[in-house]
Amino acid sequence: MNTYIKTISLIAIVFFTSSCSKILDVKPVSSITSESYWNTENDVTGYLTGIYYDMRASVNTTFYLEDRGDTFSPGLEAGLSSAWQQNLTSSNAPNWIGYYNLIHHCNLVIKYGNIISFTNGNNKNRALAEAHFIRAFTYFWLLRSWGDVPIVLEPTESDQISLPARAPQTQVMDQILNDVNLAISLFPESGFVNKSRASKPAAYALKTDALLWKAKVLAGGDAALNEAVITADQAMAGVSLEPGFPNIFSTKNGQEVIFSLYFKRDDMFDQNGKKIDKSDQYGSTLKPRDIFVSNATNVNDIAFSRGGARSAYSPSQKFRDLFVNADVRKAASYIIATAANGSTIGIFDNKFRGTIYQDDDRYWENDIIVYRLAEIILFKAEALAALNRVPEAITELNKVRNRAKIGNYPGVETKLAVETEILDERFRELYLELKRWPDLIRFHKAGTINIYNEVPNLGAKGNMPLFFPIPRTQIDLNPNLTQTLGY
Template sequence: MKKIYIITTVIVLMGVSFTSCNKLLEVTPKSQITEQVYFKNETDFEPYVIGTYTSIRAFANSLLYGDERSEELINGTTTRLTTAWSQILSPTVGAINYNGQYKAIGNVNLLLDKIEPFAFTNTTLKNKLKAEALCQRAYTYFFLVRVVGDTPLMLQAITDDNVPLLPRAKAADVMKQIFADLDMAISLFPDKTYQNKYRFSYGAALALKTEAKVWSAKVLTGGATDFNDAITAGAALEATGVSLLPNFKDVTTTRANAEVIMSAYYNRDETGANYGSNALPFLTAISNATNLDSIPYVVTSSNGLGAYQISLQSRQLFSGLTNDKRVPYTFIIERQGTVKKSAWITKMPGTKYVDDRVSDNDLIMWRLADIYLLEAEAYAGINNTTKAIEYLNKVRVRAGNGNYTGATDKATVERAIFDERGRELFFENKRWYDIVRFHFGGTINAYTYVPNLKGKTTPLFWPLSTTVLAANANLTQTPGY
């Protein structure tokens, strides 16, 4: 295993290059190499790009800005859900300090600045690395747009301490840059297949574009143009070779499977546990359960916190669907005799080893069922409910629920898609973003749908922390705080 350690003037990069495949690990920096001396050979660029995935993986592993603020979770035997879940946010409580995101963007800007004029003997590799870097930047900016809305747009490489103090750019302008980066990446990827599902690819770029276009259509009122662009991107993605797995139970437990478009790699003793560890109860808390052997538990609290449980509201999405095959692989009701107790999450159960269970499932960033439902949402957005139902049914049938038989008006179909996403993508860090999107689209009212938002006026976007504001006088606080 060849390890490369880089510290630029922007951020510490941690990269690991494998002979068989590239996976994202957390390692300790061993030596320091500045950008001025590092990029001397074309072989220097790929380890740098691999290193930048450390940030992407970290963003994917945070439920704070995704599921924690939704209706999906309640506190378990330990308390982890606090400010975001309670919807009690202010510039001093629960606010975002986005330095990590801008360090990641600075990394990419530096790479793009250095790689563009560099003469590669292997132009295919150069194009691939540029495409991956552009996707990384688009992904990070899309994270920021969904969390804080308007956000500074930094495109230049930072190679010294003179960091520009930029104001917040309009979210619509940031989205234009996201789409420009993605369109360039899509044109640059030399291979339309999936050589490595732990790195950005042609298909992953299309997945991100599909999701971002639906967001832009609803939240930024891009309307039919964006909906149609999402449909086009989704159709191109369908042709890349991904397919639904026959059995839902294999979706989150089988690595880099046929349904996965891109995921973040996790493995015991290499990368630590993922956010799923917060949902695994420890044995002492459930030792009296009569169905103990069916509950994915850990022996020691160091491998599981028992902090998340599935909410009644999310369980009720499955009500009446007696044939839904997803239920056992989504949650289980702890029983003590005939008494029903806690509802533990069974999605992403980790791996049971000889000594203990470890939460080491890959974190799926996009999979085909997600894209099918985004396409259904886009078709509904342009009032083509026939096609919307067609895509909705692709997911319903695999789940064992058969074809949709409800009303076919736009509002009803959109609510059916929203509910289906709640069932299919539970605990995959999608729900809060779905809530915001369907709120702006008029399908739901977030302030009546999310229990902890009822009676509150907390904005749907996050406040900037006082630390961020103090460092840049050109910034203004998120409206509503």
């Protein structure tokens, strides 16, 4: 453990003496730091470990990919975000600095990993593949959040740099696919070394996700959809559906998981290598503190804690209405705390239940599952339906429905009806897994739904832009930047 902490501390030193560029209001890495650090393969692989910590911190939020959708209603405690309220301006805009820091770290690994000698060529290729995967994933996160974004492909090691403008979304998508294709070509094994690290199946999953966005949001057409069908099959290699739905979240990296970001109480450190006593997965924002549910008749069934939990949100009525009683995902997704008189105390997430430590409290340490098999099956169904290959889409859809014990799709076999059902099935299956807002945008752009009719706060704002604004301070730092259209 001491060696591990020292490694994390060294990584932290490099992280905090390096960043991306003036455009992001951070410091460039010095040449002294670069020359003294990047010497051996252990420098590369150790730095990658730090990148995964940074990646986990960057995506451990519902703000970008859930809050703006229709997943949440107000919970018991205040804390509704500006994204949920659709109250977004250049004054309160979220900042992309953290994501560009992550990209900068990937750029460093790609630059120095290519020139450092490794004793084993497979280890070098795997490290580079992971860096390209994480860079692609981060740009995809940026693309879905802000639309046009700057593309930075070199580490910033001098302050004598040009300040990039926002690149068009199609160009950003090209870069994402270039990175993910390079990752696929570099991974030395076809399967997994560790599901908490990127792999070739994870790269195929990301590529499928990106291709569907390209097809539906960026007018990529049937070519992107046909390729998504192929890459979905490639992403499914080596995984199988869990027989029991709750097992997906109670088991670390089970048979269904393709890629996850690891959480564990005894594996959480700050930038100085000091153990963090409390660092919770984002699901804690839909959990109650003990004081709210202590008198509930079903208190023993509710995941609560003394600290960390904050029931800012509740699963929305719209989401809950999608379930039939036979659906095994219903009880595994939300729970209603009931008072002795039969009234409702609160409604809480039941998917990410954390772990009770008898000597302490409940810790919200469920992994962030980035990709799992059920989603890839639904991706394939979505691509097939968009291609008007409706019977094939229904075959894929039924695989997920039957695991949920709700039987085969009973509706009419039209393209619109099946696409609508796939969207609803993704809501039931992937609730709170950071999927809903991108799903709504894809199906809106494809004409299946009108997103302004689906999200109450969005519809109430009129023609609210679907991408985030950037802070005015970013434009002040870099006059080559323009504000997101509509703000």
